Amino acid sequence: MKLLMHILRENKKLNIDNTRANDITILNKLDEECKEVIKATKDYHKDKTLSNLKEIVRETFDLIQVCILILWRCHRRAKTMGEDNLIQEINIEHKDKLSSRGWIIETGIEIDVKE
Numbered sequence: 001m002k003l004l005m006h007i008l009r010e011n012k013k014l015n016i017d018n019t020r021a022n023d024i025t026i027l028n029k030l031d032e033e034c035k036e037v038i039k040a041t042k043d044y045h046k047d048k049t050l051s052n053l054k055e056i057v058r059e060t061f062d063l064i065q066v067c068i069l070i071l072w073r074c075h076r077r078a079k080t081m082g083e084d085n086l087i088q089e090i091n092i093e094h095k096d097k098l099s100s101r102g103w104i105i106e107t108g109i110e111i112d113v114k115e
């Protein structure tokens with residue numbers, strides 16, 4: 001399975017500029033998307049149809065998109081602080097933390113951001 005996700009800069013139709021959006025706006029979007037994934041999952045467990053399963057996938061992609069935005073913005077901020085590899089370093093810390101807590105890794109997802 002290969003997935004392609006994007007770092008979204010702006011949407012002129014919706015008048016959204018992710019390079020300028022404040023943190024509260026993004027956190028509100030994160031909260032909204034989390035709630036939508038929860039609702040879609042509950043709907044699926046009430047009625048296990050393909051349509052409901054697709055909705056979980058759609059909403060999860062929306063949630064991941066917001067998470068990617070948060071990581072991208074953190075990366076840009078870290079670079080201004082001279083920490084060009086901050087995201088990669090914390091990614092390794094995270095993997096090590098999971099391993100130390102006994103998690104067995106099934107597989108990995110590679111994310112290659114084109115800058």
